[in-house]
Amino acid sequence: MPSQLHEALLQLFRNRPALAPELLHEALRLELRRQTVDRELSRLRLLGGTALIGWISSVVVFAVHAGAAPVAARVVMGAGWLLLLAALATAFTAQARVSGRVTDKNQPIDSAAAPLWLLIAGLAVTAISLLL
Numbered sequence: 101m102p103s104q105l106h107e108a109l110l111q112l113f114r115n116r117p118a119l120a121p122e123l124l125h126e127a128l129r130l131e132l133r134r135q136t137v138d139r140e141l142s143r144l145r146l147l148g149g150t151a152l153i154g155w156i157s158s159v160v161v162f163a164v165h166a167g168a169a170p171v172a173a174r175v176v177m178g179a180g181w182l183l184l185l186a187a188l189a190t191a192f193t194a195q196a197r198v199s200g201r202v203t204d205k206n207q208p209i210d211s212a213a214a215p216l217w218l219l220i221a222g223l224a225v226t227a228i229s230l231l232l
Contacts, residue, residue: 129205136209137202141195147215148191151222155184158226169232176229183222191215 102110113119162169162177169177194212201207 130203133205133209134202137198140198140209144191144195144198144212144215147219148188148195151184151187151191151215151219154219154223154226155181155188158184161230169229173229173232176225176232180222180224180226180229183218183225185222187215187218187222190218 158177158180162174190212194215198209198212201209
C-alpha cells in the first residue's frame with residue numbers, strides 16, 4: 101500500500117506534467133555549476149602550488165649563489181619573489197571567492213586571471229635575475 105507522501109507526489113506530477121522536466125533541468129544546471137566551480141578551484145590550486153614551488157626553488161638557488169650574486173641580481177630576485185608570493189596570495193583569495201559561489205546562481209564564476217599573470221611575471225623576473 102503506497103504511503104500518503106507517495107500518493108501526494110504522484111498527484112502533484114499528474115496535475116502538473118511540466119514539473120518533472122523543470123526539476124531535472126534545475127538539477128542538471130546545479131551539477132554543471134558544481135563541476136565548473138570544481139574545475140576553477142583545481143586550476144587555482146595548481147597556480148598556487150606552482151607559485152609556491154617556484155618561490156621555494158628560487159630561494160634555494162639564491163641561497164646557493166648568494167655570495168656571488170651582484171646587487172642588481174638580488175634586487176631583481178626580490179622583485180620576482182614578491183610577484184610569486186602575490187600570485188600565491190591572489191590564488192588563495194580567488195579560491196575563497198569561487199568556493200563561496202557554488203550555490204548562488206546569480207553570481208558568475210569569473211575566472212581570475214591575476215594569479216596566472218603574476219605567476220608568469222614572477223617566474224620570468226626570477227629567471228632574469230639568474231642571468232644578471
